Amino acid sequence: MGAKWKLITDLIFTLTLCLMLAVPAHAHGAKIEYTVDVVIEIVAAYDSGEPMAGAQVVIYAPDDPTDPWLTGVCNDEGRFRFVPDTSRPGTWDVQVRKAGHGDIVHIPIGEGSTGAGSAGGYTPLQIILMAACVIWGAVGTSLYFWRRRA
C-alpha cells in the first residue's frame, strides 16, 4: 500500500515537473509564416541622369486600363516600390510624370515573373551614331544645295 502511494506521488511529481518545464518552453516558441510577393521597384530619371524626385506615379492593373490601381510619388532618388496583385496577371502599366515630362513602362506580371526592363532609351553609343548620321545628312543636304547654287 505504501509502495503504491509512493508510486502515485512520484508520478504526480514527475508530471508536474514536466508541465512546469514545458510551459516556459512553449511561451518562447515562434511561428513563422511566409508568402512570396513580387515587389516592383521603378527608378525614374531624366535622360540627363537627374532623378525624377517627387514625380507622380500612376499604376494601372491589366484588367482596368482606365482607373488607376495605385498612385504614389517617387522619392528623392526617383525610386518607387509597389507590390502588384499577382492574382491579376497580365501587363501592368506604370506611368511616371512630373511637369509634363515622363514616360510609361509596361511590366508583364505572371507566374514566376522576374527580371528587369525599361521604357525607351538607347545606349550612348547608339545615340551618338544616330545623331552623327542626322548631322551628316543635314551637312550633305547643305553642301548639295550650296553647290547647285554656286
Place this chain on the structure above:
Amino acid sequence: MHVPDGILPVPVTAAGYAVTAAVTWYSIHKINQRENPRQDVPKASLLTAAFFVASWIHIPVPPTSVHLVLNGLLGAVLGYFAFPAILIGLFFQAVMFQHGGLTTLGVNAVIMGIPAIIAHYIFRLRKLGDNKGRRRTAVFGFLAGAIALGLSVALFVVILLTNLPAELDAVTERAAIYTLAIAHLPLIAIEGAITSILAVFLQRVRPRILEGV
C-alpha cells in the same frame, strides 16, 4: 519643353497636327513666293542640325535642369524656313532622343515653331528707321531669341495646365510645371544672348546670310 507621348488627350494632339499642317503649308507657300526658294536651303539645313543637337545640351538650373531650344535663333536667321526646320528637327529628336513623341509632334511644333515665326518678325524690326548698325541687330537679335523662348514656355505651360488628367494630384503637378517654367528664365536670357551674338557675327562676317530675313 518637349511634351512626350501619353501626356495629352487625343483631341489636343490631333489639333496640334492640324495647326502644324496649316502653318507648314503657309510657310512653304511663303518660301515659294521668294525669287529663289532654294537659296536658303543650305542655311536651313545646317540650322536644323543645330536645333536637333541643341536639345542634348543641358544647363543645370537647380532644382532642375533645362536644355537649349534655339527656336528664336532659327526664326531670326531663317524666317519662314524655321517652321519646317523645327518640325524636321523635332521628328528626329522624338525618334532618336525620346525628346517629345510622335503623337505630340504637332503640339511640339506649335509650341516651338510659331514663336520662331514671331521671332522672325521681331528680328525684321531692326530694318525700320535710319539706324541700321550692329547695336540695333544685337538688340533685336536678343529680343527675337528671348521672346521666342518665352512664348514657347508660356504655350507649354498653358497647354499642360489646361489638360491635367484627373488621376494626378493637380496641386503637385501645377507646382512642378511652375518650377520648370521659372527654371527657363535664365535660359531665355542665354538664348537671347546667343541669337544676338550670332546675328552680330553674321552681319559682320557674312552679311549676305541675313539679307533675306
